[in-house]
Amino acid sequence: MKELNLNQKDREWVDSTWQKFCEKMEVSAKRNADNIPYSVTKDGKFDTRGIDEPNWWTNGVWPALMWLMYVGTDNEMYKEIAQNAEDKLDRALEYPEKLSHDVSFLWNISSGVNYRLTGNIKSKRRWSIAAALMAGRYNTEGGFIRAWEAAPTESRAGYTIIDCLMNIPILYRAAKELGEPQYEYIAKHQADKTIEDHLRGDGSVVHIADHDLLDGHVIRTLGGQGYGVGSSWSRGQAWGIYGFMLSYIYTGEEKYLNAAKQIAHYFIASVCDDYLPKCDFRSPKEPVIYDSTAGAIAVCGLIEIARVVPEYEKSLYLNAAMNILKAMEAKFCNWDKEKDGILHFGTELYGEKSTHNIFIIYGDLFFAEALLKLKNVDFLLW
Numbered sequence: 465m466k467e468l469n470l471n472q473k474d475r476e477w478v479d480s481t482w483q484k485f486c487e488k489m490e491v492s493a494k495r496n497a498d499n500i501p502y503s504v505t506k507d508g509k510f511d512t513r514g515i516d517e518p519n520w521w522t523n524g525v526w527p528a529l530m531w532l533m534y535v536g537t538d539n540e541m542y543k544e545i546a547q548n549a550e551d552k553l554d555r556a557l558e559y560p561e562k563l564s565h566d567v568s569f570l571w572n573i574s575s576g577v578n579y580r581l582t583g584n585i586k587s588k589r590r591w592s593i594a595a596a597l598m599a600g601r602y603n604t605e606g607g608f609i610r611a612w613e614a615a616p617t618e619s620r621a622g623y624t625i626i627d628c629l630m631n632i633p634i635l636y637r638a639a640k641e642l643g644e645p646q647y648e649y650i651a652k653h654q655a656d657k658t659i660e661d662h663l664r665g666d667g668s669v670v671h672i673a674d675h676d677l678l679d680g681h682v683i684r685t686l687g688g689q690g691y692g693v694g695s696s697w698s699r700g701q702a703w704g705i706y707g708f709m710l711s712y713i714y715t716g717e718e719k720y721l722n723a724a725k726q727i728a729h730y731f732i733a734s735v736c737d738d739y740l741p742k743c744d745f746r747s748p749k750e751p752v753i754y755d756s757t758a759g760a761i762a763v764c765g766l767i768e769i770a771r772v773v774p775e776y777e778k779s780l781y782l783n784a785a786m787n788i789l790k791a792m793e794a795k796f797c798n799w800d801k802e803k804d805g806i807l808h809f810g811t812e813l814y815g816e817k818s819t820h821n822i823f824i825i826y827g828d829l830f831f832a833e834a835l836l837k838l839k840n841v842d843f844l845l846w
């Protein structure tokens with residue numbers, strides 16, 4: 465891993481923010497040692513969504529966050545909580561019809577990390593099953609990975625979503641680790657198809673593309689979790705930046721770095737007024753709906769770009785990453801230890817008011833990941 469050279473002021477800011485993050489997380493993790501949280505309820509405590517809904521797509525995030533804390537602090541408590549949560553994920557396999565491409569979000573960053581760090585064989589099995597389930601979603605005729613399971617009113621068999629870029633790293637890793645080279649071919653086909661069908665000329669990305677099942681051409685695009693057709697859902701843009709960077713990290717293929725850079729330029733231009741990401745960059749000015757999760761994910765991608773580009777390009781990406789992170793820390797972070805959740809003002813989707821400007825667990829995950837990257841901790845979660 466190429467180390468980043470932060471100036472002293474930024475290094476101090478990163479260290480003190482990480483310190484605050486650790487102090488609060490230690491208390492919150494103890495309080496939730498037997499839980500799999502998703503969001504924060506009205507009393508300021510985490511909900512139990514992961515326990516109540518075993519197949520919920522973010523259920524791997526809590527163990528992943530605990531693994532990051534373990535890597536960043538060496539505190540065994542986090543390892544135990546991560547393993548405890550991982551055991552609970554087995555219940556999701558009882559409902560295979562409810563599994564989507566997020567099998568990777570469930571098991572790559574929980575069991576996959578456990579196996580990598582401890583050699584745990586049970587975790588290896590879980591992770592291998594997840595990789596096989598992921599590969600099984602590939603439509604060989606259309607040349608794409610099906611994102612979601614069927615909805616009550618439509619099959620969604622032709623849907624690809626930009627988010628899938630975060631799910632294909634399990635295939636790159638498993639291809640090597642399990643001796644299954646076809647997994648890598650599938651991952652690369654998906655990344656290429658995402659460039660073709662999701663990346664617009666101006667660097668923004670489409671959330672959902674619906675394909676013909678037999679020849680893979682795009683029938684229509686949908687606004688998905690953003691404002692509408694043709695809009696630009698900020699978390700989707702962020703998945704694009706970090707997701708293409710992960711494909712670049714695993715393959716070394718320049719086209720993925722270039723795709724990530726293109727989306728990064730669009731993202732930076734869209735937030736440069738105050739560095740606080742709105743939920744959709746092409747939505748009406750009012751109401752103001754933020755999505756801090758988009759900011760945290762994008763920052764992780766921007767840092768990875770900054771690591772690999774030539775010296776003369778670096779500051780564009782690193783400065784943007786620092787500006788977004790600092791602006792979000794100042795406006796969005798809650799450091800009160802009596803309450804759960806650190807990064808406030810996340811938004812699930814544009815349309816439903818109740819999902820706007822809330823705490824979402826992956827906001828904390830990517831915020832922590834960004835801080836560890838800036839501290840040059842050599843650990844890739846994905």
Ligand code: GLY
Pocket residue numbers: 627689699812
């Ligand atoms: N991958 C689902 C989401 O970003 O909401």
